[in-house]
Amino acid sequence: MPVISAERMQGRIDAIVEAASAVFAAKGYEAASIAEIARRAEVSDGLIYRYFSNKRDLLYRVLEAFYERVVAALEKEVAKDAGFEERLHALVRRHLGNFVADRELCRLFLSEVRVASDYKGSTIQTLNRRYASVLTGLIEAGIAAGEVKTDASARLIRDVIFGAIEHIAWPYVNGDGKLDVEATAQSVTALICGGICLPQQKNPEEAPRT
Amino acid sequence: MPVISAERMQGRIDAIVEAASAVFAAKGYEAASIAEIARRAEVSDGLIYRYFSNKRDLLYRVLEAFYERVVAALEKEVAKDAGFEERLHALVRRHLGNFVADRELCRLFLSEVRVASDYKGSTIQTLNRRYASVLTGLIEAGIAAGEVKTDASARLIRDVIFGAIEHIAWPYVNGDGKLDVEATAQSVTALICGGICLPQQKNPEEAPRT
Amino acid sequence: MPVISAERMQGRIDAIVEAASAVFAAKGYEAASIAEIARRAEVSDGLIYRYFSNKRDLLYRVLEAFYERVVAALEKEVAKDAGFEERLHALVRRHLGNFVADRELCRLFLSEVRVASDYKGSTIQTLNRRYASVLTGLIEAGIAAGEVKTDASARLIRDVIFGAIEHIAWPYVNGDGKLDVEATAQSVTALICGGICLPQQKNPEEAPRT
């Protein structure tokens, strides 16, 4: 008996998280209502409070579930043996891909959680760090292998990469156009690796004339 | 009489925008209340609705005012005659500086507006484009002057630069640490210009022949 | 214009207090709902919160209004020049009379406020003290005039008198019988003044025999 009950219970919890995921994603945290989530999960309002301590807790559980999935995928993707640039390319592609595949949850995260005062110390933050550490690790490995310059800290490099990707993906996340993941990943990786400046002759007038 | 009245009116509008700016920045859009803004502007609740069609409109006007100031400053900053890298450095420094000087309004913008469905076509978006076009223009000038590579589009480069800066600035915007603008601007500019990868010998066995 | 508005406003406030008075008295604090009070006052729910900070505040204002009326009446009643017993009798009659005239508000006060943790320091407590001090003053005057014994403190005497009256009145306050105020006041006053014990011969066997 407890087994059936436990399964049923888990089913309800999943239904709630799923419904909340959809409603939060579609309307944003503030505009979403517990009543709507309950209706969508085919559950009473009250039941939500048996499993989640409040609306905000529910949001966080939704994002945790999402993040867990995404972190695992990234770790798996980048784990493969390969050179730095190739692995970076895989990471960029996957990261961009996440914005395409889960644009609404990404938007939810970026707009509701990052800003939140209760973000620090949350499980979400831990997952976020794990996600980020995949790239940091990759960069450090690249440095160790002599593939990456040592002018800048791994952390700075990581911020540049993630920041760039997010900024590029944003219009697609927020709007409705399509993002060519493959092409963009290619360009971004190349750009990041090679920089944007051509070597300059510092003193042109002193340069060798023919 | 009508003159005085018009001046008075403008004064009221300014007071409202200023008050709203402070309250929105301090509390965020949802948590801010019209009543508090009115109180702060020493104006009745109702009057706000004579000049602004609703709460959201007021938010937008606040951000417009902010953006106008910021865009003008950026355009002035980067206008100076100089080489690409120097001008880029100035832009990066200024952009980072904005996050430091107006972190709360920046946070407001990033969390409330970018996500909004009514963002497209708004005056804000126009200002945002103008802000972005400063960098695009700079890059194009760099390309024209042969200082910047032509592998990637100016738009992509621009996204990488802005994205990187925002990502780096974010923890400081949201938290309470201090950001060393000068040092960060230096590193970021260098990183962006030079890339992160060391030149690799593609085919070691086919290496330099005598 | 502000005059009309202010009058109208005061009228609303009075209506709310009156409605709240009736509903609280009839149902008790917990069972009373803001919605019902609003309906009864022909006012919207929200308006109540313009004038009263919360439900509890409304309760206190109701009881303050009641208490102010009652305190003033008592002070006036007992103020008359007369001997101690006569004045005490007037006070007892008036106090009993209050329980009869406003039994529901008395019940409300006794059940909801006296127990409350926020009672101390409230305006209600101040009024309560003022009410009590009428009797304390009367007793002290009686002592000063040599009409009252000095075996017990004025405070103790006061507690005995108020406690006795409340206990006697309670069944009528809570139930639906009628209380004969005049007769009861007479008996209580006599009892309090004269005590209940007959003088006893301590050692009857040693007493003078005829």
Add this chain to the structure above:
Amino acid sequence: MPVISAERMQGRIDAIVEAASAVFAAKGYEAASIAEIARRAEVSDGLIYRYFSNKRDLLYRVLEAFYERVVAALEKEVAKDAGFEERLHALVRRHLGNFVADRELCRLFLSEVRVASDYKGSTIQTLNRRYASVLTGLIEAGIAAGEVKTDASARLIRDVIFGAIEHIAWPYVNGDGKLDVEATAQSVTALICGGICLPQQKNPEEAPRT
């Protein structure tokens, strides 16, 4: 088997009543929740409804248990052979002592039950009457023995005594000071027995003739 079951059942019931007693006493009726009581009794929520028809019923059973204990103690205390004043003194002391020993349950009773509309006809009322009849009996015995005046009814005297004690004890019941039971019992008994007024010369000018 059925015996064990019956014992177990009684144990559960006792545990529930005990838990409810603690929770009601600590938080008051409204603020107490069935869930907390169940948790404390290490019993499921549902089980409570097998033995008690609803929350209010549980409250009444708690107070019955309390009252039974208290009534028995009072009857025993006052049963001893002694003169009226001595026995009254014992009763007063015991009654005051109850407020000190069980102040929270006393408060619960005074605030939740006395006011209740379903009080009449309840077992509680019966117990209350039994409690009161101890004093009534004592007074009647005093009257029969010629120790007590016959000016007032036993019932009135009883109300004065109980009312006085409750009123004196209340601040200690509700607040956190300490009550000196011995001293207070002494003063109250003396006051009640002897009254508060000094004999007055009705017509001073017509005073003692030779």
Add this chain to the structure above:
DNA sequence: TATGAATGAGCCTTCATTCAT
């Protein structure tokens, strides 16, 4: 133009009680 009283829908949350297991 300016006020601010008034509205009322809507929200999160609690909890006594029930009932399938």
Add this chain to the structure above:
DNA sequence: AATGAATGAAGGCTCATTCAT
């Protein structure tokens, strides 16, 4: 007998917005 998941009604309170003055 016992559980505890589930219900669902109810309630206090907020606040953007309107409109009579």
